Amino acid sequence: MAITQLFKYFQKFTPLHLDNEEQILLESKFIQRRVKRRQMILQEGFVCKHYFFVAEGCFRMYGIDDKGYEHNIQFAAESDWIADIGSFHSNKPSKLFIEAIEPSVILQIEQQDLYFLYNNIPKLNRIFKVIIENKYVELQNHVLQTFSSTAEQRYLSFLEQYSDLASRLPNTQIASYLGITPEFLSKIRKDLTKK
Amino acid sequence: MAITQLFKYFQKFTPLHLDNEEQILLESKFIQRRVKRRQMILQEGFVCKHYFFVAEGCFRMYGIDDKGYEHNIQFAAESDWIADIGSFHSNKPSKLFIEAIEPSVILQIEQQDLYFLYNNIPKLNRIFKVIIENKYVELQNHVLQTFSSTAEQRYLSFLEQYSDLASRLPNTQIASYLGITPEFLSKIRKDLTKK
DNA sequence: TAATACGCTTAATATAGTTTAAGGGTAAAA
DNA sequence: TTTTACCCTTAAACTATATTAAGCGTATTA
Known part of the structure; x- marks a missing residue:
């Protein structure tokens, strides 16, 4: 069950363990959902109504x-976790898309329910x-990378830092993340084999 | 006094008002500091020991x-607020610099003190x-801008979104934020006056 | 007040990365 | 099983932006 995975995830945040009652409350607010490859769970122009936990x-x-x-x-x-945090909290239409690259299972929670949990399980705020601090750091590192090195160096760091992801993703998606065209990534890969 | 400015700032987070006792506790943990133009409050290789509130x-x-x-x-x-959040929480050396562009006054708080406040004033977690959600959204928008338009368009959006900052900052600094050279920004500005 | 550093501009040359187009291989859909 | 869609590659022409270098005005600093 996906929900036990979520509990395990929260357990990592010692010393902030959730008791049984809190787990039951949590479980009542998250909805499990199966998502097909290429299916969108957020589209531009729509408000991001959920926070998504990828199981x-x-x-x-x-x-x-x-x-x-x-x-x-x-x-x-x-x-x-994935969500357009800005849209989620402001209720403004998102400029972003979120799409499944593989067949997936998620747990989603609505804004009102998350706010309810924030109020009734205060440690969730922490x-x-x-969670968001970590997301912020990840994004900041990505920005630093983008600015501070050539596409080839960025590709190599990506392979290092996200080796698990790198082997699952098509190169097209990696290129798009690195801010280059698939054609140029192809050239980089060719040049690297020569070295 | 800078500390009253911080209290006013926290007051915006309704309905999470701080009572008198909490304000006194807060005040005891923040240190006010004057910073000269060009002075660094964080340098690469050092751990970011403080969160800084710019007064x-x-x-x-x-x-x-x-x-x-x-x-x-x-x-x-x-x-x-400004800090290298990653370094602050991990205690690892930062890869970043934080420098005053103008003569400034800040309130700084140490890691242990902030953690103490998180424990003793739970609403501070929220x-x-x-605060970090907002920082995240800002950074994400910056990333979106960087990817999604030419340097000229990015410069125009910067002028719009940060009109107050734009008039205070030297163009060199804006160029560096936009990810272009000062020379190229100069060319852009020239081209814009022609239109 | 003089000396220096800083910020802005211009222009010529150089380059990292894009665009376009075409072909081949493999996985998904019919 | 056949067809279609997707993914990767190659290469030539192109473009946005970087690099280098020089000059001018105005804040800082000595």
């Missing part, structure tokens, strides 16, 4: 530029503070 | 690439969760 599979979050090109800004695999 | 003035956070070029990733002016 199985893999997702990407991306935006589309004026020319119609997609730009990945985040991946999320097992035991990771847990989610840490 | 007056303006800061930039930047990294340096292999070629020695600086890349701004964040500005913080009055009533904003307040800082929201």
Whole structure:
């Protein structure tokens, strides 16, 4: 069951263990859902109504530029969270898409329910503070990488830092995350084999 | 006094008002500090020991690439927070610099003291969760901007979104934030006057 | 007040990465 | 099983942006 995976995930946040009563409350607010490959769980123009916990599979979050090109800004695999936090809290339409790259299972929670949990299980505030801090650090590192090195160096760091993801993702998706075209990534890979 | 500014800032987080006792506790943990223009409050290689609340003035956070070029990733002016969150929580050396762009006044708090406050004023967890959510959204928008448009469009959006900052910052700093050279920003500005 | 550093601009040359187009291989769908 | 869609590659032409270098004005600092 996906919900036990979520409990295990929260258990990592020692010393903030959830008691039985709290777990039951949690379970009542999360809904489990199966998502097909390529299925969208968020589309541009819609408000992001849920926080998603990935129990199985893999997702990407991306935006589309004026020319119609997609730009990945985040991946999320097992035991990771994904949502357009800005849209979720402001209730404004999102500019982003979230799409399953693999057949997946998620646990989703609605805004009102999450707020209810924040009020009734105060330690969740701390847990989610840490979750978002980690997301922030990840994003900041990505920004630093983008600025501070060539596409080849960025590709190599990606392989290192996300070796598990790298082997699951098509190169097209990696290129989009690195901010380059698939063609150029292909060239980089060719040049690397020569070295 | 800078501390009253911090209280006012926290008051915005209704319905999470701090009572008198909590304010006294808060005040005892924050240290006020005057910072000169160009002075660093964080340098690469050092652990980020503090969270900084900017009461007056303006800061930039930047990294340096292999070629020695600086890349701004964040500005913080009055009533904003700045810190290398990753280094602060992990106690690992930072890869970043934080420097005053103007003569400034800050309130700083140490890691242990902040953790003490998190434990003794639980609602602070929620307040800082929201603070970091906002930081995350800002950074994500920056990433989206970077990917999704030409340097000229990014410059125009920056002027719109941060009109107050834009008038205070030298163009060199804006260029560094936009991920372009000062020379190229100069060209963009020239081209824009022609239109 | 003089000296220096800083910020802005211009322009010529250089390059990392894009665009377009075409072909081949393999997995999904019919 | 056949067809279609997707993914990866190659290469030539192209473009947005970097690099280098030089000059000018105005804040800082000595």
